[in-house]
Amino acid sequence: MRLHELVGIDAQARIETPEGMDGNPEVAGIASDSRKVQPGYLFAALAGSKADGATYVADALARGAVAVVAADDAALTVKAPTIRVKEPRAFLARTAARIAGAQPKTMVAVTGTAGKTSVASFTRQIWASVGLPAAMIGTTGVVSPSRNDYGSLTTPDPVELHRLLAELAAEGVTHASMEASSHGLDQHRLDGVTLQAGGFTNLGRDHLDYHADITDYLNAKLRLFTALLPKGAPAIIFSDDAYSDPVISAARDAGLDVRTVGRGGNFLALKRVEHQRQRQLAEVHHAGKIYEIDLPLAGDFQLSNALVAAGLAISTGVAPDQAMAALERLEGASGRLELVGTTQEGAPAYVDYAHKPEALENVLKAVRPFTTGRIVVVFGCGGDRDRGKRPIMGEIATRLADVVIVTDDNPRSEVPGEIRAEILAAAPGATEIGDRAEAIRAAVGLLKKGDTLIVAGKGHENGQTIGDRTLPFSDHEQVRAALAAHAQ
């Protein structure tokens, strides 16, 4: 592909060509990391949170880059044709899409503070239940008919994302659901994806280390509806969240087909629900018909996620009767209020991915009705992440659980004891056990008949990051081992 074809991606783009140079070279690929540049590549110089891509232009050219894309105002003198654009990240995403080629024909994205992975997974499962070749991309990785790969970022960077989408399309995948994280939306990682529908779950405190305030965080999430979905596309919005109204208004203003789901839903209306320990029985109304659903998942929030997923599936062509029937066979995403085992006396031990305040609150509240004894919770907070959430989570745990054990969760570059101290400052009476395996053993050792254990924060993760090393670690394995030891 020639450079001039790519320039056309952005109507405002200007091209600057140094005297005597070919202003229209053949472009073999695109990269925003100079270390990934190969001969013939276009290098996108991005101003990042830690570094400025402009300082790596020389490195990119040395590795064979034939052209550069940079912000209008980036101070650069480059010995190569340079495309100047207002938003280089959007240009990167759309160019990556153009270069990679195909993507699955029917793609949906879901955003929200909690529930994205679950909704993306459920949507894939509903599509698959009617025989569609379907995939999901998210925090837990990529699942398709031919793969189940562990993931790293919730929303991959655009170059990686479009390489993956092209591979999925080549494998025959026609339907794909993906998570739209606030970082991903803010950094235009999804700008090259052609979406058919979008979903919203809820909004709570998260990532306030990255976003200036909750309004900035909300606005990042809103980009899915205001900037990415085409006019008229279905927007499936959970109706019962404190932020549902602003999301509904923004989606309506953007000309989307707003379909709300939940107790206040107009598309899928939840009329009655009976929570049981490992399942919920719900009555849902859709288009004049009443559905009785037996959802085989613990945690009432999973019903909200299931409704958003059913809304997305129905809005992309699955017959309502089939979508509702599929809900009765859903499997939870790994580590989302997942029952890992029980003690001999029947006390359940769950692994859950709650690593933010509202999620922790929801999970602890979800198990209370089924706990005749005590709720025991083991959790920590990640290092190099929003510090403000630490005391908030300490307070929630102390208020909603009976026994609180504060431990480590990916301390990264921070001093683990200091992270724990920030949680403990708001968690009077909590026990501190830094070593996570030991904390889990101690918690399991305390369990009596009627108690419930929640090990929160790591969910599906398979490592513990301390400094810059990630050591193998799985809450599932540790809980299983502790239960086995407890049984002896």
Ligand SMILES: CC(=O)N[C@H]1[C@@H](OP(=O)(O)OP(=O)(O)OC[C@H]2O[C@@H](n3ccc(=O)[nH]c3=O)[C@H](O)[C@@H]2O)O[C@H](CO)[C@@H](O)[C@@H]1O[C@H](C)C(=O)N[C@@H](C)C(=O)N[C@H](CCC(=O)O)C(=O)O
């Ligand atoms: C804070 C953040 O989101 N950073 C993301 C961002 O990096 P950045 O642009 O800020 O990078 P930077 O390090 O400042 O460097 C600036 C530029 O110089 C380039 N560079 C740098 C070094 C070099 O030698 N050569 C070179 O060209 C970099 O490639 C980059 O383009 O853009 C990169 C490409 O898309 C991402 O990989 C990177 O994610 C980092 C690894 C990350 O940890 N992100 C997390 C916080 C994240 O995105 N999480 C969300 C949300 C999860 C959730 O919902 O809880 C996710 O979607 O996973």
Ligand SMILES: Nc1ncnc2c1ncn2[C@@H]1O[C@H](COP(=O)(O)OP(=O)(O)OP(=O)(O)O)[C@@H](O)[C@H]1O
């Ligand atoms: N609808 C919901 N409302 C409140 N809490 C939820 C909801 N869905 C999930 N949770 C909680 O959030 C945790 C993470 O769920 P999930 O992985 O589906 O969300 P996510 O939005 O993908 O999170 P992340 O941004 O960390 O990837 C769950 O383990 C549970 O504790």
Ligand SMILES: N[C@H](CCC[C@H](N)C(=O)O)C(=O)O
């Ligand atoms: N996507 C989230 C996951 C956090 C998971 C938790 N275990 C932690 O390490 O804080 C993040 O990177 O902020």
Ligand SMILES: [Mg+2]
């Ligand atoms: Mg996720």
